[in-house]
Amino acid sequence: MIASIDPRTGVTVEELDVAAEDLDGLGGQAQGARQELAEAGRAGRAAMLRAMAAALEDRRADLVATADRETGLGLPRLNGELTRTAFQLGLFADVLDDGGYLEATIDHPGDTPMGPRPDLRRMLLPLGPVAVFGASNFPFAFSVPGGDTASALAAGCPVVAKVHPAHPVTSVLSRDALLAGARTAGFTTDVVSLVYSNETATRLVQHPDITAVGFTGSLRVGRMLADLAAARPVPIPFYGELGALNPLVVGRAAARNRGAQIGDGLAGSFMLGVGQFCTKPGVAVIPSGVDGESLVRALVDRVTAAGAGTMLSEHTADAFAAGADRLRGVPGVEVLARGGAAPADGFWGSPLLLKAPATALDGPLLEECFGPELVLVGYDSDDDAVATLGRFGPALTASIHADDDDRPLATRVLAQVQHTAGRIVWNGYPTGVAVAWATHHGGPYPATTNALHTSVGASAIRRWLRPVCFQDVPQDLLPDELRDVPSQPRVPRRVDGVLA
């Protein structure tokens, strides 16, 4: 039995009757799905993804109501998230139509200084069945029907998804919608299946038929699973999208010229979704003294006016409370503002604005605290600001607010965060990750366990593919995309070194 709990009340609303789980059938089932995904080709998989998006839309009311009841994230946000999730499935259908993701490369036979070169043709092929661990904070966009699943299916990899205990019924309904879409598109196998318990999920990461893992969640669990994946007899790639402090730096001129506006924006960003974003700005490096005052005042006003928000689960609320206590306990840390108190029942988090001297930056102040909390650190000079920024570890994002007079600082900050961040935001806030071709959602460890690839954006598909090179293979035995005269519209290819 898995409990579906309403976080607004803490009450178990429903119990999912989950049959005893075994993974014995995984190999055979995944093999069938893998073959069907391969035989469908890019066009067939694109049609499947679009049908899945339509199926999610068809079931929107039920999905969103269920997710709201399980997560407390509210209908507007969840409606937006479902839109995003359907859009994302469509983006990967576009990626398939385009075909550039295959990296099709052809070298015709030729002479080289080392002698004759054979005919060589390279493209990417799917790895095989993959495991996906969804996050609590995005019951659609980073869970069963989310980016990992969409990109893996696009690549041709069947998905076994771990149900997050914070939204089990949403997960089951999402899986049903995806499979209904697949059926509409003519698929007969279960291209997505679910596992429920932590114990089964652990065995899943170690299962010989699983070829890669996508994970969104905490550093602690992500690292544990990454270590398991690396220690397998056959190690497999583990794409863990974990979390980050996501530092934000405000230039002195920007603070002076539009401090209240930045304070408002920053308050909105760190309290968005009750601070439950992996891209939440956890620390802001701001000018000390009078230049920073209007920014701080705006933040204090917004936080003081804010009520407590429902958090995703008892675990999340408890972890936030404990994290906030740890932060407040660091010598030198000062509470600037608190939001309204939490109700007695349910799982709640109250916004918290802290201030810390740069000299205190250590321990809890260098770790992500998942929830509506922001630490301000003042700087006197540009050197101070750069040194403070250098104290923080790598992150998913780094943000800079700068006006013209801040260019010297901004240039230094940009040069620095190119080594430590996956996305660099100018005069904006890091929450909100666009589903687009140019998006990169990742960053050096501990932001992710694999900084080379992304968990959002078109190139997320690259995680589930490996290159294969065909040497002198006859035309009719080659994949269509590598033939001299493909039967399908030609994909972007590099031929004899030239992209065309």
Place this chain on the structure above:
Amino acid sequence: MIASIDPRTGVTVEELDVAAEDLDGLGGQAQGARQELAEAGRAGRAAMLRAMAAALEDRRADLVATADRETGLGLPRLNGELTRTAFQLGLFADVLDDGGYLEATIDHPGDTPMGPRPDLRRMLLPLGPVAVFGASNFPFAFSVPGGDTASALAAGCPVVAKVHPAHPVTSVLSRDALLAGARTAGFTTDVVSLVYSNETATRLVQHPDITAVGFTGSLRVGRMLADLAAARPVPIPFYGELGALNPLVVGRAAARNRGAQIGDGLAGSFMLGVGQFCTKPGVAVIPSGVDGESLVRALVDRVTAAGAGTMLSEHTADAFAAGADRLRGVPGVEVLARGGAAPADGFWGSPLLLKAPATALDGPLLEECFGPELVLVGYDSDDDAVATLGRFGPALTASIHADDDDRPLATRVLAQVQHTAGRIVWNGYPTGVAVAWATHHGGPYPATTNALHTSVGASAIRRWLRPVCFQDVPQDLLPDELRDVPSQPRVPRRVDGVLA
């Protein structure tokens, strides 16, 4: 002191006086080199790589004579390998000129179903300093001046290379040539440096300033280092190019029509370089009965006529002798032919042709034996052949010899090996890996520790790069390649979803 030993005699010819090693200065030194590589830009790094190639050519006589004395591989092969190594540096200069490797992607601001999308620009940036472990069997092409070094420098990553004890003087001379080339191109930092001992190399993999590792060598050492890289406080990518059985399947018609020719080619391939290739075909699945006879006869004749060959080191020769003993000891295994006996002094390996029934395929018969050894396994039906092939683990390559009548078998084999091999060779032999855009040199574990990327070919550069996304960053602060109007010739880019 590191001994430089002549494998033809076993005599220590020279001793390298290596100062006590410490890695304390690595961080600062690598930081300087990293910055110089970045500031040089693509054009500057391309010029550096071409100057390095020229410096290797300038010192060809000395390098080749030294390598011959340390490896026993012979002047023709080593001259060819130096040509290949210089050509490879040039290929990565071409890759830099082209710029497509950056995966530059631009999404202009726009409306989406989720609201407005910011300006997003993504490209790949270098990881940082990397460690390179060269292989004994390619003292140039897969050692200090080899593909890992060339691709890492192209990416903008300084290299710390582990000297292989089988060719220490060659390694030092190669480093000197590379740095001389870099000086010619105006570089003042040591973009390549060396470490010597296994102990230092182990610490290198664990050093906080090292961001990735390229390794070519044995499964045992590769896995040990991969595990170290994964267990670091900050895990880093480990690209281990290990070894493989590299199965080769011969269709019945092909064996009937041109068995002697295939036998000759196969003999040449498995004995090439005294069998010391990671792409050496270790097992051939051939038709049983009369159809396979001419193939077997040609192999037996060639092996019987062959003399013993100098192996790279005492370790290599001992390991080959032990591996050959293990293979001969498997019940059912039959010796078909042996090459000439080895001289008393030095390190030698004598070619060995074995035959095994499919029922014996287990243990040593499923493991790579590095050296001039080949196992033949007969098949009766296509089903037999496919089942036998299915017994072997993943490999760098899989080869198929097929005539028209073999198409049904060949089609099944192709479908199967697409899941298990990195390169599929048609009517050819797996030794010989072209340095080209379409090459993929890799394969599922245990062929490599990371099947997603390649250690030969243009995309080898991808291993040392990670994406960074710039959101709303002003034009003048963007990397040149992401600006609306770049100052340098435009690189291939995907703009608003369209490759151009």
